[in-house]
Amino acid sequence: MTELILIILHLFFIMAFFSINPLIFNKKLNNTIATSLTENILLNFLITGNFILILSYFNLNLSEIIKFYSIYFFGLCIFFLKNKFLNFSKTKINYVFDFIIIFLISIIICIDISNKLILSWDSEKFWLYKKLSFYNNFSIENLKNMARPEYPFLGGLIGSFFWKLSFIGSEYASRLYLGLVYAIAIYSLVENISVPKIYKFVILFLFVLITYDYHKLFNGNQEILIFSLICFTLSSCYKIKYNKNIVLNFIIILLSCNLLVWTKQEGLFYIFFIMITTFFVFKFSSKEKIYFFILLLSLIILRIYIFKVYNFEITLNKNVVNELSFQVIISSLDIQKSLVILKYLIFAIFQNLYLLFGLILILLNRIIDNKTKYINVYLLINITFIYVVYLLVNDADRSHEFLLKFGIERLLFNISPIVILLFVETLDKKKKLFYKNNS
Amino acid sequence: MSKNKIKKFIKNNFFVLCILILLVLTFSQKTDYARNIYNILSKSHSERFVKAHKKNIFSGFCKKQSHGYIDYIKSNFSHLFSKETIPTIINFDKIRRKPYWIFLNTKYNLSENYFIILNANLNEDLDLSTYDILDNYQNICFLLKKND
Numbered sequence: 383m384t385e386l387i388l389i390i391l392h393l394f395f396i397m398a399f400f401s402i403n404p405l406i407f408n409k410k411l412n413n414t415i416a417t418s419l420t421e422n423i424l425l426n427f428l429i430t431g432n433f434i435l436i437l438s439y440f441n442l443n444l445s446e447i448i449k450f451y452s453i454y455f456f457g458l459c460i461f462f463l464k465n466k467f468l469n470f471s472k473t474k475i476n477y478v479f480d481f482i483i484i485f486l487i488s489i490i491i492c493i494d495i496s497n498k499l500i501l502s503w504d505s506e507k508f509w510l511y512k513k514l515s516f517y518n519n520f521s522i523e524n525l526k527n528m529a530r531p532e533y534p535f536l537g538g539l540i541g542s543f544f545w546k547l548s549f550i551g552s553e554y555a556s557r558l559y560l561g562l563v564y565a566i567a568i569y570s571l572v573e574n575i576s577v578p579k580i581y582k583f584v585i586l587f588l589f590v591l592i593t594y595d596y597h598k599l600f601n602g603n604q605e606i607l608i609f610s611l612i613c614f615t616l617s618s619c620y621k622i623k624y625n626k627n628i629v630l631n632f633i634i635i636l637l638s639c640n641l642l643v644w645t646k647q648e649g650l651f652y653i654f655f656i657m658i659t660t661f662f663v664f665k666f667s668s669k670e671k672i673y674f675f676i677l678l679l680s681l682i683i684l685r686i687y688i689f690k691v692y693n694f695e696i697t698l699n700k701n702v703v704n705e706l707s708f709q710v711i712i713s714s715l716d717i718q719k720s721l722v723i724l725k726y727l728i729f730a731i732f733q734n735l736y737l738l739f740g741l742i743l744i745l746l747n748r749i750i751d752n753k754t755k756y757i758n759v760y761l762l763i764n765i766t767f768i769y770v771v772y773l774l775v776n777d778a779d780r781s782h783e784f785l786l787k788f789g790i791e792r793l794l795f796n797i798s799p800i801v802i803l804l805f806v807e808t809l810d811k812k813k814k815l816f817y818k819n820n821s
Numbered sequence: 822m823s824k825n826k827i828k829k830f831i832k833n834n835f836f837v838l839c840i841l842i843l844l845v846l847t848f849s850q851k852t853d854y855a856r857n858i859y860n861i862l863s864k865s866h867s868e869r870f871v872k873a874h875k876k877n878i879f880s881g882f883c884k885k886q887s888h889g890y891i892d893y894i895k896s897n898f899s900h901l902f903s904k905e906t907i908p909t910i911i912n913f914d915k916i917r918r919k920p921y922w923i924f925l926n927t928k929y930n931l932s933e934n935y936f937i938i939l940n941a942n943l944n945e946d947l948d949l950s951t952y953d954i955l956d957n958y959q960n961i962c963f964l965l966k967k968n969d
Binding site (some may be wrong): 383385386389486487490491493494496497498499500503506507510511514515517518520524527528552553580581583584587588590591594596 | 834838840847853856857858869873876918920922927928
């Protein structure tokens with residue numbers, strides 16, 4: 383009984399704290415920008431992630447990081463109590479509905495995590511040791527002694543942070559927060575559809591139902607974080623497209639991109655794909671495009687610099703891609719290999735209902751001539767990326783087919799938030815057309 | 822929200838509400854919600870861990886990586902080890918990894934006195950005469966202590 387109560391409390395406290403509007407520190411911003419519960423939670427999550435990540439650069443251990451973080455925590459609580467708590471108006475009742483539904487989804491997932499308890503092969507091999515290193519109060523420097531020090535460590539850092547703050551001592555406490563992040567990530571996209579709230583909840587549950595799989599998402603792998611961060615960025619892209627809180631959404635994109643760089647090696651590429659997509663939804667001047675590019679590039683340079691400072695090897699996945707010379711690239715362009723990749727790409731799409739739904743949605747959009755240029759660009763870049771990655775892959779220990787069989791679905795899942803965005807875009811366009819024809 | 826407003830809301834959205842409830846229940850069923858809650862209420866973390874790893878493709882209670890047996894030793898013989906010194910794991914199934922992470926530490930010393938032996942059936946020459954057997958699971962997995 384106690385353990386169940388502790389799980390509920392763990393989730394409730396995280397959610398309640400993250401529900402506070404982080405713009406509360408600035409009265410002007412707080413009054414001019416109306417944020418939803420989802421935006422509050424995702425903003426707080428992104429701020430927390432970036433905050434502890436930046437502190438970890440200074441070789442601080444987790445206890446020291448938590449001490450610094452508590453300043454932010456108490457500041458936010460004090461401002462909330464001072465400004466908002468007493469003025470809790472009836473208009474905020476929508477917050478309560480959102481809170482209940484998101485809490486419901488998250489608690490179902492958390493309970494599943496706390497009973498299934500199995501970790502994936504990769505997670506046991508290296509991701510978990512990074513988490514344990516932080517949890518045992520070692521700083522970033524100690525990662526040199528762990529497996530795969532060249533891999534980014536953000537998942538382990540955030541996991542250990544929530545684990546340390548939890549009332550639960552077992553390992554699964556470090557993964558409970560992912561239930562909330564996952565629910566919020568999907569809802570951040572679904573929220574954009576202009577339909578009554580109850581319909582949004584139905585759509586949210588449908589997407590959760592079709593995407594949820596403990597053994598793929600919550601077994602300690604990093605894909606769920608990448609998926610969620612890409613959801614946040616795509617949702618912000620969509621909002622920017624319709625001129626909603628441009629500055630705030632731009633900040634969300636930047637904060638998410640910084641976390642993406644530190645989540646997995648692929649993140650380095652994903653942020654540029656997001657950048658190119660943003661160019662299609664927001665009409666930047668050439669100058670602004672250059673600034674944005676420099677900003678994203680500086681995130682990567684910062685990572686390389688931190689890796690250099692701590693003497694971590696700077697490489698992509700050296701076990702899989704050994705060399706990136708021109709000769710290797712040319713020799714990789716093999717028709718036989720391309721056909722095998724195509725075969726597994728089709729297999730992966732047809733084995734996963736969610737991806738299959740995405741494919742059908744793209745075809746339907748083609749038939750009804752619905753133009754979603756930025757989504758097409760995003761899809762094209764990402765599919766090309768997956769194709770190129772598997773053309774270049776050359777692992778001495780495992781066959782090309784083995785890598786495709788166990789890896790391609792994960793890479794497709796990483797970019798799959800685009801399916802939800804495509805659904806949102808299609809539904810909204812059809813709705814607008816319906817009203818236009820009726821009026 | 823007053824009682825009348827709630828009534829009106831339910832009347833107006835009856836169909837969608839039913840679908841929503843159906844979806845919540847389907848999602849609960851997909852995650853095995855009732856069984857999960859029952860297990861959390863009735864079993865300790867260690868029991869759940871052991872049960873979960875029985876179905877694990879690369880492990881089991883006392884086969885392959887034997888997560889279950891290691892966790893059983895960790896829970897039941899914790900008084901023999903400290904956080905810094907944990908028993909040495911010897912797995913005779915050579916291709917398997919040794920999941921030391923179960924002890925939740927990264928900087929540890931391997932004990933020279935206590936040994937967890939896994940898949941002992943794969944080694945016919947195993948001589949236990951110089952050890953005290955603290956635990957024996959079907960003559961396959963052991964917790965041993967070196968004789969003084």
